Amino acid sequence: MKSFSLPDLGEGLHEVEIVNWHVSVGDNVVADQPLVSVETDKAVVEVPSPYSGRVAALHGKPGDIIPIGTKLAEFDDGAAQKQEDRGTVVGMMPEAETRASDAEQRERVSGARVKAIPAVRALARKLGVDLIAVDPSGPDGMITADDVKRYAHAVAELPAEPLHGVRRAMANKMMQAHAEIVPASIHDEADVESWIDKGDVTVRLIRAIVAGCQASPVLNAWYNGQDMTLRMVKNVDLGIAINTDDGLFVAVMRNVEVREDADLRDGLNLLKHDVEARAIPLEEMRGATITLSNYGVFGVGSRANLVVVPPQVAIVGAGTIRPRIVAHNGAPAVRRTLPLSLTFDHRVATGAEAARFLRAMIDSLEGKAKP
Amino acid sequence: MDKRIAKADDLNAATDTIVATFDVHYRHYLDPKGQLIGEAPAFAKDREIMLSLYRAMTLTRIFDYKAVALQRTGQIGTYPSCLGQEAVGVGYASVMTDKDVMFTTYREQAAQLWRGVTITELLQYWGGDERGCNYAGPREDFPVAVPIGSQATHAVGVATAFKLRGEPRVAVCALGDGATSKGDFYESINLAGVWKLPAVFIVINNHWAISLPVEQQTATQTLAQKAIAAGIPGIQIDGNDIVAVRQVCGEAMERARKGDGATVIEAFTYRIGDHTTADDATRYRKDEQISAAWKIDPLARLRTYLGAQGWWSKEDEEKLIAECKQKIEAAVAEYAAIPPPRPESMFDHLFETLPPALAWQRKKLMGG
Amino acid sequence: MAEVTMVSAITMALARAMQDDDSVIVFGEDVAKNGGVFRATDGLLDRFGSNRVMDTPLAETVIAGMSIGLAAQGFRPVAEFQFMGFIYPALDQVINHASRLRNRTRGRLSCPLVFRAPMGAGIRAPEHHSESTETLFAHIPGLRVVIPSSPSRAYGLLLSAIADPDPVMFFEPTRLYRAQKEEVNDNGHGLPLDTCFVLREGRDITLVTWGPTVRETLAAAQTLANEGISAEVIDVATIAPIDFDTILTSVEKTGRLVVIHEAPRHIGPGAEIAATVAERGLLSLHAPIERVTAPDTVVPLPRLEKAYMPSEKQIVDAARRVVNFS
Numbered sequence A: 001m002k003s004f005s006l007p008d009l010g011e012g013l014h015e016v017e018i019v020n021w022h023v024s025v026g027d028n029v030v031a032d033q034p035l036v037s038v039e040t041d042k043a044v045v046e047v048p049s050p051y052s053g054r055v056a057a058l059h060g061k062p063g064d065i066i067p068i069g070t071k072l073a074e075f076d077d078g079a080a081q082k083q084e085d086r087g088t089v090v091g092m093m094p095e096a097e098t099r100a101s102d103a104e105q106r107e108r109v110s111g112a113r114v115k116a117i118p119a120v121r122a123l124a125r126k127l128g129v130d131l132i133a134v135d136p137s138g139p140d141g142m143i144t145a146d147d148v149k150r151y152a153h154a155v156a157e158l159p160a161e162p163l164h165g166v167r168r169a170m171a172n173k174m175m176q177a178h179a180e181i182v183p184a185s186i187h188d189e190a191d192v193e194s195w196i197d198k199g200d201v202t203v204r205l206i207r208a209i210v211a212g213c214q215a216s217p218v219l220n221a222w223y224n225g226q227d228m229t230l231r232m233v234k235n236v237d238l239g240i241a242i243n244t245d246d247g248l249f250v251a252v253m254r255n256v257e258v259r260e261d262a263d264l265r266d267g268l269n270l271l272k273h274d275v276e277a278r279a280i281p282l283e284e285m286r287g288a289t290i291t292l293s294n295y296g297v298f299g300v301g302s303r304a305n306l307v308v309v310p311p312q313v314a315i316v317g318a319g320t321i322r323p324r325i326v327a328h329n330g331a332p333a334v335r336r337t338l339p340l341s342l343t344f345d346h347r348v349a350t351g352a353e354a355a356r357f358l359r360a361m362i363d364s365l366e367g368k369a370k371p
Numbered sequence B: 001m002d003k004r005i006a007k008a009d010d011l012n013a014a015t016d017t018i019v020a021t022f023d024v025h026y027r028h029y030l031d032p033k034g035q036l037i038g039e040a041p042a043f044a045k046d047r048e049i050m051l052s053l054y055r056a057m058t059l060t061r062i063f064d065y066k067a068v069a070l071q072r073t074g075q076i077g078t079y080p081s082c083l084g085q086e087a088v089g090v091g092y093a094s095v096m097t098d099k100d101v102m103f104t105t106y107r108e109q110a111a112q113l114w115r116g117v118t119i120t121e122l123l124q125y126w127g128g129d130e131r132g133c134n135y136a137g138p139r140e141d142f143p144v145a146v147p148i149g150s151q152a153t154h155a156v157g158v159a160t161a162f163k164l165r166g167e168p169r170v171a172v173c174a175l176g177d178g179a180t181s182k183g184d185f186y187e188s189i190n191l192a193g194v195w196k197l198p199a200v201f202i203v204i205n206n207h208w209a210i211s212l213p214v215e216q217q218t219a220t221q222t223l224a225q226k227a228i229a230a231g232i233p234g235i236q237i238d239g240n241d242i243v244a245v246r247q248v249c250g251e252a253m254e255r256a257r258k259g260d261g262a263t264v265i266e267a268f269t270y271r272i273g274d275h276t277t278a279d280d281a282t283r284y285r286k287d288e289q290i291s292a293a294w295k296i297d298p299l300a301r302l303r304t305y306l307g308a309q310g311w312w313s314k315e316d317e318e319k320l321i322a323e324c325k326q327k328i329e330a331a332v333a334e335y336a337a338i339p340p341p342r343p344e345s346m347f348d349h350l351f352e353t354l355p356p357a358l359a360w361q362r363k364k365l366m367g368g
Numbered sequence C: 001m002a003e004v005t006m007v008s009a010i011t012m013a014l015a016r017a018m019q020d021d022d023s024v025i026v027f028g029e030d031v032a033k034n035g036g037v038f039r040a041t042d043g044l045l046d047r048f049g050s051n052r053v054m055d056t057p058l059a060e061t062v063i064a065g066m067s068i069g070l071a072a073q074g075f076r077p078v079a080e081f082q083f084m085g086f087i088y089p090a091l092d093q094v095i096n097h098a099s100r101l102r103n104r105t106r107g108r109l110s111c112p113l114v115f116r117a118p119m120g121a122g123i124r125a126p127e128h129h130s131e132s133t134e135t136l137f138a139h140i141p142g143l144r145v146v147i148p149s150s151p152s153r154a155y156g157l158l159l160s161a162i163a164d165p166d167p168v169m170f171f172e173p174t175r176l177y178r179a180q181k182e183e184v185n186d187n188g189h190g191l192p193l194d195t196c197f198v199l200r201e202g203r204d205i206t207l208v209t210w211g212p213t214v215r216e217t218l219a220a221a222q223t224l225a226n227e228g229i230s231a232e233v234i235d236v237a238t239i240a241p242i243d244f245d246t247i248l249t250s251v252e253k254t255g256r257l258v259v260i261h262e263a264p265r266h267i268g269p270g271a272e273i274a275a276t277v278a279e280r281g282l283l284s285l286h287a288p289i290e291r292v293t294a295p296d297t298v299v300p301l302p303r304l305e306k307a308y309m310p311s312e313k314q315i316v317d318a319a320r321r322v323v324n325f326s
Helices: A118-127 A145-156 A165-180 A201-215 A261-276 A351-365 B047-072 B086-094 B109-115 B119-126 B150-165 B183-194 B226-230 B242-258 B287-295 B298-308 B314-337 B356-365 C006-020 C044-048 C060-072 C088-098 C134-138 C151-163 C211-226 C244-254 C269-280 C302-308 C312-323
Strands: A002-005 A015-021 A034-039 A044-048 A053-058 A065-067 A071-075 A183-191 A221-224 A229-232 A238-244 A247-253 A290-293 A314-318 A322-328 A331-345 B025-027 B101-103 B171-176 B199-205 B234-238 B263-268 C024-028 C053-055 C076-080 C114-119 C144-146 C168-173 C197-200 C205-209 C231-235 C238-240 C257-264 C290-294
Touching (some): A034 B314, A165 A247, A183 A351, A201 A314, A201 A351, A247 A261, B086 B199, B086 B242, B086 B298, B109 B119, B119 B314, B150 B199, B150 C060, B183 C060, B199 B242, B226 B234, C006 C024, C006 C044, C006 C076, C006 C151, C060 C076, C134 C144, C134 C269, C168 C211, C197 C211, C205 C244, C211 C312, C231 C244, C269 C290
Parallel strands (some): A238 A290, B025 B234, B234 B263, C076 C114, C144 C168
Antiparallel strands (some): A015 A034, A015 A065, A053 A071, A314 A331, A322 A331
8 A cells, every 4th residue: 555645835834725635535546647636825736646546545624734744645556456348438338148049949830831811811710711721722832812712612501510528639639649749650460360269359468568568668658749758657557449439538557567367357347337337537548658449349450550649659559350361380371360550659669669569469469478 | 830841852852843831830828837928818817707717617627527427327328528628628618609609529518518508418418318419508509429520511511601691600610639530521621711611620639539649640740730731721729728729719710700711720638538438548548648648737727827816715716616516416416307208209309290100100109 | 384304393493492492502513603414403503693502612521511500500401412322421411410410409400401412323324323222311210312203293392302391312313304394383382292192093003113213114004004904103202201101002902012113122112111011001912012123233334224224024024923913
């Protein structure tokens, strides 16, 4: 700290009166800058600063009489504090901490695209026409006003009945599945001739599915497409598709991997009964980890690309069991076979994983693996 | 100084004749120590005039300190300090008449205050409110010109108006050393010369154009000599010498008023403060230069002179400082009490009558 | 009533304004003794004297700046800039001062001035003499931009521009200066600024244009009429601020719009018109809005001038496309 005392101002003066300080504590001053005005006998005189530096302290106030030699001011040692570079010559421009990329969002947003000019869109709205349904006749797939009018005219002749209840739920669910899932299917068949007359097909299918889940656990899982996370589930809660006059229900048999055959059969019967009686509680329709659709019971169909419903990643379809001409021990034979379709979400599972699953199912159904 | 500007190439001295030579004079009266040199003009002996000049310079300085402090506390925006330049502004403004019109850059608070721009109006402008340019006092003075030198062209337009109407009025244009490099300046003094316009150009050479020192601004020995290129007289003065400023500017204004045309006056001073409150002048200049500038402070030398004449005492100084501070505080309070401008006022003075397309925009801005 | 060219109509308007109002003065390069390089100020010096008609030094910045000083002092200066291509040194004064003096002084000072300049291509002039950069000025708040397309409209619009209390850029299409003659009544009546002129009424398509391309657009409208397409032709005249009401009313009727201008395409005034019609008249449109403009290239030297300027054929083609869209 450097201090500055009132210098001898000459003419035999012993004291002066402080008139006015020109600086304040904390100011950066340069040498010769006026520090304070003082009054001598004759005049008001400015006392210049002896140093450049930061004013640390000032002594005395206007009106005070101070003798020559009294400490007037103190300055911080060393150079004046460098003031922070503001980096501009006008205005204020503080540097921010935010990263430019934080504000940017890269989420892909998809939407259906129809090509129609605004006036046509307004017309469609007015007529209650969904442009998705309209057949475009304009250039480059554009929907014209005439197209809209034609459609409106056509549907006006048909009664439009909104979907209710289970059908409506199915429509929503399937739309959602379609929007999210990337389906792929593998089809094959199991030779069931050896046990078909005396076995419980559904129970054996369940056993086979369990075997498949053991071989490819990734197909017994839940997938969240938003944050791309996969939850592998240890137990197999099997969704069973059950058809009624009201529509399709999928009821869930819990922990099928640890249950005995008889228990499975009882469980199936109970579910079927409750569904048909519309007495099934809601929780029993939720939380399936994989689904079985035994569509073959209708007597037709040998391969199907079924719909995987998220968050599940797989659905097994069982087609119609009937005699088919197959190769058996190297020669053509007529054997009863059970067609199997496995549709899986290809975002999550590979073809190999699906193939392993189906292999395990077939092995189980053909008695080659331990049920 | 009696230098021949046109230097003949020595090899051609035999064949060339000198067709033109020019002189540039320097004038000063009151030295940095507050002593009069030589024969001073009559007003230097006039107590009332000299005190009025000192009071105005003091008010300017105290206002300037306050304005910088207000910027630091966020009460006004970017502000350009005029510390050290008080004598030029007070000097030339004090010899203008009410009917003369002033054009300035943004560092002429001293002249503006003398001309009747209120402290509140200055605070409003630097606080970011256009209403600060709607001067209640000098109704015809132009607001500060931010694009450097552009005001010189307005000055010659106004001077043309005076001449066309045969009025004994003068356009007084203050600009900086940097402005003398601009086309606007050259075009304006050229027109003022060839049309013999009643204009006075005061080049306030405060040594700095932001960070460029005047030695790097131009190769000319003086800025005053740029007047020669326009065919009008140019003279240098000590801009920190209030007597010289007032005297020489007064002479130039009389010349103009009489119909003898324009003058360029180069006034030496020093910009003690930063270019603006956002600038950091320590990046490009040394403390020693500032110290040297304090030694030629216009207020100190005038105060010394007044004291030596027996016209100024400690009580006078204390009283003046108190008055200035009180005036400024009252203006700060007045400024703070003014309701902020309304957003729709952005549309209010675009045209005399707002066209429909803009009226629609104005309505939308107001939420209509 | 005489039949006069546009440039003569301009002279008539200047003389009328100067006669009726002492505060109107005219100056610029070569305007006094020489009567202007296109003779737009011919005869004014003799009639009104050198205190009202002045030759200035060659200095666009100070010509613009002094106009501001004079206007603030109560004169009504009408300054001539020899070509739009040479007005750019004045841009600083126009943008930084003329357009905003009223605003920044809250009305205390204002600029009732007019800056005139010839604009546009088509007279096979050397480089820099064929600009159409009215967009630069139209973009500035506080500034009016007016472009006449006929002798009578030049007369009436110039009178109104001079009488207007605020700054007006008055750009005169060089290739229209002597292209047509028209009866102009020297009655001192101004035509309204900020207003479109409907030059031809139609049902099927709206053609919006101004200045030099009005001629080609009217010709295109005639060609289209011969094919059974009824085109409405609108002369915008005041490019800033634009009278959108007239344009929107027309598009509501026709449902189809083509904008034609000689200014280059990118951010030309056509973009503003198209955007505003899309914003406020979207549901009337049966087809996209098209613009027929000069390309975004430097104005070529005369050998390619014809290829550069919008042609009647381009206008007709655009109109047909728009009409046949759907």
